[in-house]
Amino acid sequence: MDTDPRTAQRSTAERRRRELLEAAERVVLRDGPGASMNAIAAEAGITKPILYRHFGDKGGLYRALAQRHTDALLESLRAALDAPAERRERVEATLDTYLTAIEAHPQVYRFLMHPAEDAETEQGFDVGHHSAPLLRRLGEELAVFIEERLDLGPGSEELARVWGHGIVGMMHAAGDWWLRERPCPREQLVSHLADLLWGRLAAAADRAGRPTF
Amino acid sequence: MDTDPRTAQRSTAERRRRELLEAAERVVLRDGPGASMNAIAAEAGITKPILYRHFGDKGGLYRALAQRHTDALLESLRAALDAPAERRERVEATLDTYLTAIEAHPQVYRFLMHPAEDAETEQGFDVGHHSAPLLRRLGEELAVFIEERLDLGPGSEELARVWGHGIVGMMHAAGDWWLRERPCPREQLVSHLADLLWGRLAAAADRAGRPTF
DNA sequence: CAAAATGCGTTACCGCTAGTAACACACCTG
């Protein structure tokens, strides 16, 4: 059985690749992003060199593994951002989508945010290069969206990019903290962040007895 | 020479520790945060076990190394945040202080933000634990500051903490991106971020031909 | 049908890392 040459011929490579990715995912979800290639190979029932033949190096495997989830998350975020509703509603929906995702699969989230820490050992000067590529992609996508939809006057492209990365960073940091401490329900966090983006920081009054000088 | 027992008795330990930290700093600034204990020991002119006697493990050394810069940065940020000026000016001064610091010493910044990646190999469930402790500290400090100074009505503590972490995350992400791509002068980045915090996102008009629905 | 080429899998290794055990020398103290 299973000795049919046609199916084996073309599907073995891709199927094996999918199987390996699934095994890798299981291990990463269990052991965190520090999972070793040995452990992944063992989980897949094979040995290390096969992994390296398929993915080149650890970074390659992690990149392949990240892309699945990244694409899915980006798609749902785009949908929330693009929904037919008031701007504030859309912003809240997008924040909520992100937070729901990281809440549902915290291990995936953890992995996605730090996929290839020390992959390339460039001793150069490229500061920040280690930071999560997903966050950068999110920031760039949001920047494009803002620039397309909002009328920000002259220099709008630059402004949109600053805002894109800034807002994504805000969402990420707040989400990270919230996921760890769980100080309030998700809806409240969403509302607080939207308030911040809506200028409530500027509008708030100083505390009594503490004049601004 | 240098055989005086009094000085040797009490100062050797602390002095050695300072020397080791300075050597470690030199290596980390040269090789990045992935610097090995062997390299640090060699730079200090000694061998590994001495490092481990002084700092326990790599995380300990990194924590000791981080504290120096962290304290200095926190102090200047507090000063900027506390200056006698309008709120917007203070916010801009604080952002500018942070960006100036990371611009002046990008290697230090890179090290501070990711000090102990894989230090503890807890396979538990503490998502986000890997994230930079400095950012968390910044977020908490800013939260306290906001809660002390602003009148945010009921639930102000929770709101302040969300904002603290959110604003710090915004600053961090934008700074990281800016430092890598250098798309604009620092003053402009500061201004754009302050605009974002001042509600310009909410106030902006939709682009023509693209109604909100 | 035999022989060569090709792909999947293995074992065994390299150089590196963090971290440690065990030993050697100097010194101050009784």
Added chain:
DNA sequence: CAGGTGTGTTACTAGCGGTAACGCATTTTG
């Protein structure tokens, strides 16, 4: 002079990412 105490060393472990070299089955070719 004996004995702790601290400072340093060498030599090691276990595990990591990654690779070279080989075994075996299957397919392709003469």
